[in-house]
Amino acid sequence: MARKPIIAGNWKMNMTPAESVVLSQGVSNHYDRKWDKVDVVLCPPSIDLRSVFTVLDFDKSNIEVGAQNVHWEASGAYTGEISIPMLKDVGCTWCIVGHSERREMFGETDAMVNKKVRALVESGMKAIVCVGESLAVRDAGDAEGFVCDQVRAALAGLSDDEAAQCTIAYEPIWAIGTGRTATPEQAEAMAAAIRATVQELIGEQAAQGMRILYGGSMKPANAEAFLACENVDGGLIGGAALKADDFAALVAAASK
Numbered sequence: 001m002a003r004k005p006i007i008a009g010n011w012k013m014n015m016t017p018a019e020s021v022v023l024s025q026g027v028s029n030h031y032d033r034k035w036d037k038v039d040v041v042l043c044p045p046s047i048d049l050r051s052v053f054t055v056l057d058f059d060k061s062n063i064e065v066g067a068q069n070v071h072w073e074a075s076g077a078y079t080g081e082i083s084i085p086m087l088k089d090v091g092c093t094w095c096i097v098g099h100s101e102r103r104e105m106f107g108e109t110d111a112m113v114n115k116k117v118r119a120l121v122e123s124g125m126k127a128i129v130c131v132g133e134s135l136a137v138r139d140a141g142d143a144e145g146f147v148c149d150q151v152r153a154a155l156a157g158l159s160d161d162e163a164a165q166c167t168i169a170y171e172p173i174w175a176i177g178t179g180r181t182a183t184p185e186q187a188e189a190m191a192a193a194i195r196a197t198v199q200e201l202i203g204e205q206a207a208q209g210m211r212i213l214y215g216g217s218m219k220p221a222n223a224e225a226f227l228a229c230e231n232v233d234g235g236l237i238g239g240a241a242l243k244a245d246d247f248a249a250l251v252a253a254a255s256k
């Protein structure tokens with residue numbers, strides 16, 4: 001089944017609002033109609049969302065805006081958190097959930113990831129659910145079991161239709177921001193294992209339609225090898241998303 005690729009840029013905690021305008025405008029300046037073959041998403045810090053949306057909306061460049069995190073409640077006494085209605089109000093259509101940095105540094109558990117995914121899907125927003133193993137887990141030989149358990153936990157309680165709307169991003173923790181990438185064979189093996197797990201949960205047809213991304217030091221020089229993998233449908237990009245030329249080159253690679 002042909003799946004539309006996704007190239008999503010996770011800016012992490014980089015770019016002030018002023019800088020976000022420059023970077024999003026730089027990306028948008030590269031837009032050409034071939035990009036319509038790809039879902040292109042910019043995920044800036046939440047304080048930048050409105051500015052980035054305004055730039056992209058003005059240009060009508062068919063690039064969407066995503067958040068890096070969200071709370072599952074719609075409002076209330078949750079100091080420092082941001083809700084789905086707030087994200088929607090600023091034009092956000094996507095949200096990253098369960099990034100390993102949130103799991104490791106901010107105590108995000110599988111149960112919290114699941115609540116966020118459920119709330120997003122129920123609201124009609126598109127979730128990019130991050131999963132991935134540490135080097136210790138990989139060296140112990142249980143990377144696939146660990147990652148597939150994360151997938152099951154993230155999608156628990158969703159209807160088949162709801163689960164099918166999610167995107168999974170496989171990001172081996174040892175490859176994030178380290179310059180060390182998984183090999184395309186490792187990425188493909190894990191993406192295939194994730195798809196098989198999703199198939200157990202929601203059936204073959206829906207599993208074949210789900211997009212599975214690779215993330216971890218993906219850049220223009222190595223993107224084509226990942227994008228050529230049968231079960232890899234795009235990338236969740238960190239460092240290379242902070243340079244408009246590099247990010248545009250990744251979208252171009254996915255547009256072929």
Ligand SMILES: O=C[C@H](O)COP(=O)(O)O
Binds near residue numbers: 010216239
């Ligand atoms: O969300 C993006 C990933 O953590 C990858 O980051 P990176 O491309 O800087 O390794």
